[in-house]
Amino acid sequence: MFDHDPTDPHEVGLNPDRLAAIPEYFKTNYIDTGKVPCMATLISRGGEIALEDYSGTTHLGSGEPIGPHTIFRIYSMTKPITSLAAMMLFEEGKLRLDHDVSRYIPEFADVMVYESGDKDNVKTRKPDRPMKVLDLFTHTSGITYGFMMQHPVDALYRKEKIGRPDETLQEMSKRLAKLPLQCSPGDEWWYGHSIDVLGAIVEIVSGMELDEFFRQRITGPLGMHDTEFWVPEEKIDRLMACYQKDAQTGETTLADAAGAESRLYAKRPTLLNGGGGLVSTLRDYHRFCLMILRGGTLDGERLISPKTLEFMRQNHLPFGQTMRDMGKSMFTEVMSDGVGFGLGGSVVTDVVATMQPGSDGTFSWGGLASTYFWIDPEEEIIGIQATQLMPSSSYPMRQQFQQLAYAAIDW
Known part of the structure; x- marks a missing residue:
């Protein structure tokens, strides 16, 4: 889709020298020092791409140069897409x-809450209220x-192998319901399989498997042809390698190979992980972000009402x-100060508390593998960043990307 050169940054109020920096x-700080294999960056304003750069290679210290064709594991950047799918069904009254x-x-009618004990001897109680779809x-x-x-509950998840690849999304959700919750619904914010369960509800309500719903209702209409739960044979050589950094030793090792050697993405998975299963390209994901920035429509395709999208981008955390x-939760994909949570992503509620430039309402x-996006509706800026290093908390790349991007604003 963006097969033309980026626009002149001056035309959208951005400084070309600062963008180039x-x-x-x-x-200089990450690729040349061997911390990451590559870095892809895209910044647009008002829908016009002002920076699109691909630096580094498909393997750490070797491989082919990355480019617009490179396919990345986007993990939890799947969550906003699944959330959008659910809200499309919400708009239909389903x-x-x-x-x-x-x-x-129905299995969630009997779900219990952890009270005490360890994974081998857990004492539970009834939740204070039922779990809602909003939760x-x-x-x-x-x-x-x-x-x-x-927490003892996450130890139970490991013991029960929640998220194993040989079960479907609905089967996983039913097994989850048999395990205790870490808190009563609505009481605390815990990062977890919630959006996977929401994806199962999308399947149940729509009567379609999640990949087919995405293809027919979201990625197909938006022209996101490289966004899928797996990479077909004709595209598999575009999938780059993924790495993992050990928090204790600092050693970085290969987590999943590139191309057809990938253990996880060379064929359609049984578990269509609605919370973290997609692969994509920067240009594909920019189309998704642009649809959000433009109030639910892109190139004549309306996916959702602007009022519903406005509602999604509010802070929905209690009070x-x-x-x-x-x-x-000890792990989250963004800084948590001054940030609430909407329907599918974080929402800045107090830009001063975030300790970096930006705008209230940024979504x-x-x-997990250090991909990131933000949408600033006030400045009409979209930023997308991608490499392949787990966990995403290894380095402060996201904050640095935003700092540098906002420094490039001229007007």
Whole structure:
């Protein structure tokens, strides 16, 4: 889709020299030092791309140069797409935010809450109220991730192998309902499989598997032809390698190979992970972000009403709290000070508290392998960044990207 050269930055109020400093910064500080294999950066304003740069290679220290064709594992940047799918069904009257989750997945009618004990001897109690569909959107459901390593419930997830690849999204959701929640719904913010369960509800309500719903209703109409839960054979050589940095030793090792050697993406998975399963390109994901910035429409295709999208980009945490106020999770994809949570991503509620330039109302999220996007509706700026290093908390690349981007604004 953006097969032309980027626009002149002056025309959209951005400083070309300062924009050019962004890829140079990441090349000097991250690629040349061997911290990451590559860095892809895209900045647009008013829908016009002012910076699109691809630095580095598909492997750490070797491989082919990356480019617009490079396919990245976007992990949790899947979450806003699944959330959009659910709200499209909301607009059709097929679900409500105040409905109990058990209305769609009956097993959740009997879900319990952790009270005490360890993974081998857990004492539970009934939740203070039922889990609502809204709780899934906002990560206030009490559902967690097994990789958190901070609570007996996430240890139970590991013991029960939640998220294993041989089960479907609906099968995983039903097994989740048999495990205790970390808190009563609505009480705390815990990052976890909530959007996976929401994806299962999308399947149940629509009667379509999640990949087919995306293809027919979102990625197809938006022309996001490289965004899928797997990479077909004719495109597999465009998938780059993914790396993992050990927090204790600092050693970086290969987590998943590039191309056809990938263990996870060379064929359609059984588990269509609505919270983190997609791959994409920068240009594809920019089209998704541009649709959001333009109020739910792009190139004549309206996916959702502008009022519904405006509603999604509000802070939906109880009593206007921030992620810092409610958050118990040691892992999140964005800084939590001055940031609430909407229906599918974080929302800046107090830009001063974030300790960096920006705008209230900015909508953003990221992925485990250090992909990231933000949409600033006040400045009409979209920023997207991608490399392939887990976890995303390894380096402060996201904050640095935003600092450099806002420094490039002239008017």
